[in-house]
Structure formats: C-alpha cells, structure tokens
Amino acid sequence: MEKKWWKEAVVYQIYPRSFMDSNGDGVGDLAGITEKLDYLKLLGIDVIWLSPIYKSPNDDNGYDISDYRGIMEEFGSMEDFDRLLSEAHNRDIRIIMDLVVNHTSDEHQWFVESKKSKDNPYRDYYIWREGKAEGLRPNNWGACFGGPAWEYDEETRMYYLHLFSPKQPDLNWENQKVRDEVFEMMDWWCQKGIDGFRMDVISMISKDQSFPDGKLNGGVYGDFGPYAIHGPKVHDYLKEMNERVLSKYDLMTVGETAGVTVEEAKKYAGENEKELNMVFHFEHVEGDGEIGKWTDKKQELLPIKKIFSKWQTALADCAWNSLYWDNHDQPRAVSRFGNDSSQYRELSAKMLATCLHMMKGTPYIYQGEELGMTNFPFQEMSQFRDIESINSYKELVDGGVVGHDKMMSYLRCKSRDNARTPMQWNRNIHAGFTTGTPWIEVNPNYDQINAENEVANSNSVFHYYKKLIELRKEYDIIVYGSFELIMDDDPEIFAYIRRLGNKKLLTLCNFSDEELEVRIPEEFCGEKAELLIHNYCTSKGECENKLLPYEALVLLFTQ
Template identity: 60%
Template sequence: MEKAWWKEAVVYQIYPRSFQDSNGDGIGDLPGITSHLGYIRELGADVVWLCPIYQSPNDDNGYDISDYRSIMSEFGTMADFDELLKAAHNLGLKIVMDLVVNHTSDEHAWFAESRKSKDNTYSDYYIWRDGKDGKEPNNWGSYFSGSAWQYDEGRGQYYLHFFSPKQPDLNWDNPAVRGSVFDMMTWWLQKGIDGFRMDVISMISKQPGLLDGEVAPGALYGDGNVFTNNGPHVHEYLREMNRKVLSQFDIMTVGETPGVTVEEAKKYAGLHTGELNMVFQFEHVDHQGPYGKWNDDPLDLPKLKDILFRWQTGLDGVAWNSLFWDNHDQPRAVSRFGNDSKEWRERSAKMIATALHMLQGTPYVYQGEELGMTNVPFRTLEEYRDIETRNAYDELVHKRGLSHEQMMRFLHRISRDNARTPMQWDDGANAGFTSGTPWIGVNPNYTEINAKAQVGDPDSVFSYYQELIALRHSHEIIVYGSVEPWLEQDEHIFAYRRILRDETLLVLCNFSDQMLTVPLPDGCADTPAQLIGNYDDAAPTAALRPYEARVYLYKQ
C-alpha cells in the first residue's frame, strides 16, 4: 500500500466555541486555541481540524457562513488566525479547516444578490423554484425539522435549504458557483493551511426534477436523501476540484458523506480516483428508529462490528478509512459506546479507544474524548442551545405527541450539545474554560474529569491516548496492516487481527462489565507480547475482565 503522511497522522478536532475563551466573553476563540497547542502536541496528535471559524450569523454555530474570507468576530481576527497557524506549524502541527460549501448563510453577499431578481449575476447561485399548487415545490423535509423550502417574498420563489432556512443550498450545477468556491479554497491554501474537512460534500449534486420523497409512517415530510446524497455529478465536481485546487498542494482532505456506501466511498476516496483522501461514513453512529435519530436504544455490538468490519475489509488496499467515535455532531463516545458510570468510565474509555485506534485508517480525537468527557445531564430544554435539538423537540413533542420525559431522555442520549459543552481544563470555575459566563453550561463533573488532573498521571485516560498515538507512530502494522475480523457474532467482545508481512496484532476488547472467556484464533503465539492494555496486571490470555482491552503483537 502506498504510504502518505495523512494515513500515519492522528487528527485532533476542535470545536472553537467550546475549547478555550481568552477574553472572558464566555465564547471560545482563536487566541484560546493557540494557548493550548502545546497540550495537543503533548497528546501526540499531528493535525488540528478546526470547526468553522468564518464570519457567520451563528444560526447553526458557524455552519452558516456569510463571508468565507473573514474570521467570526467572536473568535478573533485574521491576525489571530495567522498567529495560530504560525504557532501550530512551529510545533509541527498541521491545520485543517472546515469547508462548508453545500450551503451558505442567507446573509452571504451571494444570496443577498440572488434573491433580488431572477436575471442578475448571482440569480442562479442557489436552487430556486416556483411553488406547486400553492405549496412548496416538493415535499422534502429539512434535517433541522420542517420543510426544506423557504418562500422569499422579494423574489417570489422558494429556495432549497436542507438545514436551517438561514442556510440556502448552493447550486453546484452552475460553473460560476464552482469557480467561486475553488478560488476561495485556493486563497486559504496559499495562506498555508494543510487541508480541508468538507461538510456534507456528498450533497452538492441534486437529482434533476426534484421529485417528492417517500413519507415514512408518522413523518410530516418526505425523505429527500435519495435525491441529494451521492448525486449524479458529485464525483465529476470533486474531480474538477481536485484537478484545479487540491492536487496543487500537499494537503489532507476528508469529506463528510452522509448516505455513502462502501462502493461509493471507493469513488470518493479511492487511492487513484483523483477526488479526496478519505471520507466520514456514519453507518456506525446512525441508528434510526420511529423518530429518526432520536432514541435511547442500547448498543448493538454485533451490528456495530458488522458495519466497521465491512468498511475495513471493503476499503483495504483500494481506499482509506477515517476512524471516529464522536465529533461535534455526535454524543460523547464513552457515554454511547462505553460506560460512563463512576466505576467504569475510565476503563471503558480506554477500551473503546483501543478498539478504534488499532483499526486501519486515520483516527480522529474529538476535544475532551482523550479525557473521557461524558454526556451532560441538562435537566431542562432551555439549557440546550443546538438548533437541531430545539427543533426536534418542537416537532416530536408538540406535533407528534412524544412525551416531554421521553424526549428529554433522547436529548440526554443523542443531542449534539453533549459534545459542545466547554472543554474541561481544570477543577476551577467554569472548568477553566472562561472567566465569564459560558455560552452553554459546563458539565458538572468537571471537578473530577479535567485535563489538569490527567496530564502527567500515568494511569489517566489522557496518558492512555498518548500511548495509543505513540504506538501508531512507531508500528507500521497499526497504520497499514490488513484487518481480519474475529468473533464477529459475539455480543460482548470486539476482536480482530491486523496483519502486515510476518507480523500480527491481536486486538481484544470487552464491551461488557462481565468477566469473559475468549477463544484465541489459530496461529496465535502461546505467549504473545502484550503491546498495550488497560489493566496494570496481566490476566490469563484467554480471559477478559470488565471493559478490558488488550493488544498482542507476535510473529506468524
């Protein structure tokens, strides 16, 4: 397999609003990030991915961009960004920016011009349609609840928005749109950034005709996903992007691709397809039920393994995986895949980290994951800030009859705000995040779970992540070895082998609070060398204690 720096790297994701506030206004900012770059370097990460920092009205926390070449005033200035970039590079860290170009803010200059008339330079920059029988052009629903269409009085037409009404979708079929986006990307890359994470990039090409979507039982709107994900020209447009922009720089690219399949991912992230380096797939975190993503169902480990192993074996040798448990749109990993009780939080946080970081692909660590931060116990709807969360509550409780108590359980389990509470730096006021009033509440467990308590403690979750990352940097098999699933149907054990030339890694992870016996695969050495584990003392090779993780390295 061809080697590349981005295959060997570990990425640390920052949600700037919640990372570190430097001026006491309660909102994280760029100087705050710069002040903690040494922490990220100490962890061992190679790349920092910044969620959007561009100028934005903040309807969707920065994913509604009004000016791609300016910094959001709450985060600082372009001079602050330049200082951040310089400081990161001086520490050997690379900076990857979020690229949000499926849509803009409705306050972007392009949209301001587009809505003025049907025949100006920007009139076709967005997707406008006349209504049908006095209603929207079709029945599509928005990801943030409600219709995906918004009527504009000035233009006398509807515009498409798959997210908030303040996030109109760009019309990528217009070459001028693509040219404007490519110019902006080139501007940032010439400034010196090291790549892009591309927000919902699989949605940029819509199926012509804009036909009605299927309406699920109990749903208020039709599903437009089949007409928007992996559309007819998406690969053509990405190859054009690569040819005109990406291939001119030594950078890392990852596409957020909801609805992607293994076969489709081979096109997006194929080693020689000329599009992207890797994609984010969401099968393993996208558990749908009668209320969409909103549920509190327990983990189905065999199903999780089936998904992850299908991606691991399907892309091996032809494309590249990205590895993640959580991010700014997902609940906290230890609360979802581990056990966040006081007894098992640390042990299970280390276990799920092992299960993920030993797979083939580029690992992503979301801020606080390396500390074992947990979901937040908000008690009222008013404590939540996320637009998706609030809209979902309104639709499911007020329009579909779900009880307040049940919805609050769902929010505690799934809401995006679980990942957006402030970074827990120490046990002082507001977890050391701000000297002011934080924009969203701090998780009250910060007095026990914080960076100050963990950095330098050899038994901490942070130190365990350091060890995992160091192993990836020193063992080629962890990066490039093929994956061979083991015990696929076991309801509690996540096990697999990695194979590269004459070396084999055996990864054993217990996702339960029970002691379990593990049958070892044929060919495993009688006394293999343990590479890493989350218990200090050795146990019999064929036994796994609660939430135990062990990795063995041996020669075939």
C-alpha cells in the same frame, strides 16, 4: 498501498466555540486554541481539524457562513488565525479547515444579491423554483433540521431550497460561476498554508434537477435523499475540485458523506479516482432511532463491529478509512458505546480508544474524548443551544408525538449539545474554560474529569491515548496492516487481527461490564508475543482465558 502522511496521522477535532476562551466573553476563540497547542503536542496528535471559524450569524453554530475569507468576530481576527497556523506548524502540527460549500448563510453577500430580483447576476448562485401552484412548494422535501426544505420569498414570489435551516440556502453547483468562486476561495486558504479540508455534507452538492417528490416514510415531508445525496454530478464536481485546487498542494481531504455505501466511498476516496483522501460514513453511529435519530437505548455491539469490519475489508486495497467514535454532531463516546459510571468510565474510555486506534485508517479524536468526557445531564430545554435539538423538541413534543420526559431522555442520550459543552481544563470555575459566563453550561463533573488531573496522572485516559499514538508511530502494522475480524458472532467482544510482513497484531476488547470467557489464538501465547498496551493496571497473566469488564489489550506476535 502507497504510504502517505495523512494515513499515518492522528487527527484532533476542535470545536472552537467550546475549546478555550482567552478573553472572558464565554466563547472559545483562536487565541485560546493557540494557548493550548503545547497540551496537544504533549498528547502527540499530528493534525487539528478546526470546525468552522468563518464569519457567520451562528444560526447553526458556524455552519452557516456569511464570509468565507473572514473570521468570526467572537473567535478573533485573521491575525489570530495566522498566528495559530504558524505556532501549530512550529510544533509540527498541521491544520485542516472545515469547508462548508453545500450552502451559505442567507446573510452571505451572494444570497443578499440573489434575493433582490430574478434577473440579478447572483440569482443563479442558489436554487430557486416556482411553486407547483399557488401556495404549493416545488416539492415535498423536508429539511434536516425540521420543516419543509423550501422557503418562500415574498419579493420575487419564488422558493429557494435549503436542505438544512432556512438561513442556510443551498448553493447551485450547476452554475460554473459558483464552482469558480468556491475553488478560488479554497485556493486562497491553501496559499495561506493550511494543510487540508474536512468537507461538510459534500455528498449533497449535486441535486437531481427535476426535483421530484420524496417518499414520505410515515412523516409529513418527503425524503430528499435519493435526489440530493450522491447526486448525478457529485463526482464530476469533486474531480474538477481536485484538478483545479487539491492536486496542487500536499493536502489531507476528508468528505462528510451521509448515506454513503462502500461502493460509493470507493468513488469518492479511491486511490486512483482523483477526488478525496477519505470519507466519513455514519453507519456505526446512526443506530435504530425510535423516532428518526432519537432513542435512549444503547446500541448493540454486534451490528457495530460488523459495520467496521465491512468497511475495513471493502476498502482494504483501494481506498482509506477514517476512524471515529464521536464528533461535534454525536454524543460522547464513553456515554454512548462504553459506560460513564464512576466505576467503569476510565476503563471503557480506554477500551474504546484501543478498539478504534488499532484498526486500519486515520483515527480522529474529538476534543475531550482523550479525557473520557461524558454526556451532559440535561434537565430542561433552556440548557440547549443546538438548533436540531430545539426544533425536534418543538416538532415532537408540541406536536403530540412524544411526551416531555421521554424527549428529554432522548436528548440526554443523542443531542449534539452533549459534544459541545466546554472543554474541561481544570477544577477552577467553569472548568477553566472561561473567566466569564460560558455560552453553554459546563458539565458539572468537571471537578473529577479535567485535563489538569489527567495530565498529572500517568494511568489516566489522557496518557493512554498518548501511548496509543506513540505505538502508531512506532509500528507500521498499526497503520498499514491487513484486517481480519475474529469472534464474529460474539455479542460482547470486539476482536480482530492485523497482519503485515512477519508480524501479527491481536486486539481484544470487552464491551460489557461482565467477566467473559475468551480463547486467545495460540501464536499470541508464546514467548514471541508481546503485550503492547493494556487498560488494566494489573499485570496480564500469560494467555488467561478471560476478559475482565471493559478490558482491552493488544498483543504483537513476530514470527
């Protein structure tokens, strides 16, 4: 497998609205990110993935873009972005942008024009259809944020498609002019010097043009998935994108591809396919919701580790994995997969980091993950800002499907706002995020969990992440070694072996709060074995046959 810089990199995702506010308006901004670059340099990351910073009315926190070449005023100016890019590059940190081109905002000039009349030159930039009959939508598809996927326009008496919010109309990728506009815009950013793209819901850009009804699956609306995810021309479009833009630069590209299978991933990210470098799949974070995605039950480890192993094995020689526990759309990793109690939060945060960063693929750290930040103790709906959480509450509680208390429990467990509370920098008011009123509340535990404390404490979660990143840069086996899951059927231990040349690497992780018996393979017990990292401060005796609660260790054997 060919060596590439983006395979060896560690990526840090920044949600700009919640990272650092430099001007006291309660909203994070580009100048705030620039201010914290030295912190990120200390951590050791190689790449920043910026969630959208473009002009937007903020119906979906920036994922509804009204101008792809403008900066959201709350975040600053293009000069602020240019300075951020320059200062990051001065520290050998690259920046990849969030590319949102399945849809735009309904306030984008293209859509403003498109709505004006059926014969407007921009009409075909979006997906317009007649209703089946008077008052009937073109089909029964439901939107991701609730409600129908079609919005009626009184002016032209037609419906437009929006797989997300009605303020996020889907672009018509069948139209060559749309593709030309998108590729030209991407090239413009590349010429500015950015280092790649994370592509939002990129697997949805091609739709079955017959727009058939979807399966109801017990709900009011039909499932658009089979007709709008991995659609008939998606790979044609990405090959065209690669040929016209991506191949001309040394970029990192990762596609958000909901519902992707390993076979489909090989098409998107295969070494010889000339599309993308890697994709995000969601199998390990989807879980078994009681109502859609909503649940308050902890996910079991057995299916999670089998999913990871499947992807590690299937893409081993032909494509590349992206590795993550959480992001701006997922709850906090330590609350979801670990244990956020005061007794076990740090241990389990370190254990989760060990488990992920020792696998094959490019690891992603979501802001605050390196501090062990936790889910927020939401008590009332006024605390939420996320359109998905608010709409789901209305749909499920007001619709009589579930009671208020149960829905609040679901939201505390799974709401996207858990990841969007402000970064916790210090013990000052609002965790040092802002001198004003934050756009969303700061987690009240910032007094204990904050960057200032973590950086000062050499045994902190922060310094553990720093060590993991240093090990990745030191040992090729961590990046390029093969992967083999062991103890496959153990419900509490995630263990695997990596191999490269004359070296073997053993990772052992206890996902429970119990002390467990474990048998360490013999070759990792001799004098040729070295303990690379361990999340307990106490020394590890030679080949002890037990793992303490949430214990994680990595052993290197050299023949």
